[in-house]
Amino acid sequence: MINDQAPSALPVRDEAPSVTGSDVGRIFAGLLVLAFAGVTGLFAPLLVMASDGCSEGDARMICSAGTQQIVGGLPVGAAFVAALLAVVGMANRNAVGIGSLLAAPCLLVLSWVVSLALAGA
Known part of the structure; x- marks a missing residue:
């Protein structure tokens, strides 16, 4: 015997927002930028050692x-700002987040280019 009066099952509601591929990609990109910022902050200041061969009358810029x-100092400051931008980019889904994630590696590359240019000149 089938009971037609039985209440139907309540719909399952999932209140947590679903994680989409764009969220995973944004977080992965942010973690890559954080790693790049860490490498920049640790190793780029070592370019100062290019001045080891300087003598008293040396006219090189370094x-x-x-x-x-x-x-x-430039790479350390750029790494700090890029890390902040990466965190903002990972936290926001809007255009500000995307812009932050795009600006952070550009800032890091610019700091490397300037530091290498000054160390090699």
């Missing part, structure tokens, strides 16, 4: 104290 400070 031999000045101001250039050495720029080469040592």
Whole structure:
């Protein structure tokens, strides 16, 4: 005997937002940028060691104290700002998040290019 009066099952509601492929990609990209920022902050300041061969009358740009400070400090500052941008990019799904994730590696590459140019000049 079939009971036609039995209540139907309640619909299952999942209140948690689903994780989509774009969310996973955004977080993966943010983690890559954080890793790149870490490498930049740790190793790019070592470009100051290009001044080891400087003598007293050396006219190369890396031999000045101001250039050495720029080469040592620029990558650390860029890595800090890029890490903040990566966190903002991972936290936001809107255009600000995408822009932050795109700006962070550009900032890191720019700091490497400037530091290498100053260290090699």
